[in-house]
Amino acid sequence: xxxxxxxxxxxxxxxxxxxxxxxxxxxxxxxxxxxxxxxxxxxxxxxxxxxxxxxxxxxxxxxxxxxxxxxxxxxxxxxxxxxxxxxxxxxxxxxxxxxxxxxxxxxxxxxxxxxxxxxxxxxxxxxxxxxxxxxxxxxxxxxxxxxxxxxxxxxxxxxxxxxxxxxxxxxxxxxxxxxxxxxxxxxxxxxxxxxxxxxxxxxxxxxxxxxxxxxxxxxxxxxxxxxxxxxxxxxxxxxxxxxxxxxxxxxxxxxxxxxxxxxxxxxxxxxxxxxxxxxxxxxxxxxxxxxxxxxxxxxxxxxxxxxxxxxxxxxxxxxxxxxxxxxxxxxxxxxxxxxxxxxxxxxxxxxxxxxxxxxxxxxxx
Ligand code: PEP
Ligand code: MN
Numbered sequence: 001x002x003x004x005x006x007x008x009x010x011x012x013x014x015x016x017x018x019x020x021x022x023x024x025x026x027x028x029x030x031x032x033x034x035x036x037x038x039x040x041x042x043x044x045x046x047x048x049x050x051x052x053x054x055x056x057x058x059x060x061x062x063x064x065x066x067x068x069x070x071x072x073x074x075x076x077x078x079x080x081x082x083x084x085x086x087x088x089x090x091x092x093x094x095x096x097x098x099x100x101x102x103x104x105x106x107x108x109x110x111x112x113x114x115x116x117x118x119x120x121x122x123x124x125x126x127x128x129x130x131x132x133x134x135x136x137x138x139x140x141x142x143x144x145x146x147x148x149x150x151x152x153x154x155x156x157x158x159x160x161x162x163x164x165x166x167x168x169x170x171x172x173x174x175x176x177x178x179x180x181x182x183x184x185x186x187x188x189x190x191x192x193x194x195x196x197x198x199x200x201x202x203x204x205x206x207x208x209x210x211x212x213x214x215x216x217x218x219x220x221x222x223x224x225x226x227x228x229x230x231x232x233x234x235x236x237x238x239x240x241x242x243x244x245x246x247x248x249x250x251x252x253x254x255x256x257x258x259x260x261x262x263x264x265x266x267x268x269x270x271x272x273x274x275x276x277x278x279x280x281x282x283x284x285x286x287x288x289x290x291x292x293x294x295x296x297x298x299x300x301x302x303x304x305x306x307x308x309x310x311x312x313x314x315x316x317x318x319x320x321x322x323x324x325x326x327x328x329x330x331x332x333x334x335x336x337x338x339x340x341x342x343x344x345x346x347x348x349x350x351x352x353x354x355x356x357x358x359x360x361x362x363x364x365x
Pocket of ligand 2: 021224234235
């Protein structure tokens, strides 16, 4: 059975664990054996070539580490995966007998690199996992899948590892869950694994992100696991020990998508009410836009600009101050009000600057 089918249809969640980087034979094998002993993973990972942001950091042990992770796989009877970023990595990984490959976030952003890897894999039957690009660009992520499919690699899995932003106070890479959800919509057969390690950047957040991914029905998790995380040569803040990994996995609540008929009918009843409220919301928005248009007519007739900055600042601050009362986050209130405001401006613009008919439009009348 293909790996993607196994991940999609097997028992959830499919766990991939192992160190951020293979550092020594002993470190790689001991941590993988411990993970296997705890029954914590269905696949082992290790970074061999590390794409580091700044030069001078540990850039991976390179080729010699391949044998360590392959041996760890043999000793534990588990399949293995490593990151490849160019043709030479692919060739060495295939020669060493690595079971599957993953494309890192810094590679998915680069169509030349993705194409080079795809070309190197032409005619080879190996599963490939594709991390999201570092920037939140769904097309770029989808494009990488298409490049592999075009050369005949169809055993594909997605890995969601978050998106980089400047100085975020909580995450190393913001999850922007709407992107993996959009990917699921476009590629419903492709399994998707969450990588809470690179999203969170710190081990204290791993559980929270993993639980969220499971609640969103992700198919698995990739969690960096190290025998001595504090002294890891890369990503030390986000790695956990095999015992820490077990603790996280034991604590996750796995909710099912299957619902009993009794619960389903209760949910349906409430959903109907939600639908009614949504109907009211849209009817209210319709009414609201009609008032906006009336204001637009007055502005047009009196030659006043659409945007009245002071007025808008007052409105938005008022709503933001009350967000607690509505039990809404200020971020949501802001986005919601901005969306209404944009739409309202669109309605007023149409009133103030009605599209003039072009002469060739007139001809076809
Ligand atoms: C990794 O998995 O160690 C890694 C480098 O990940 P990413 O491509 O998500 O940064
Ligand atoms: Mn890492």
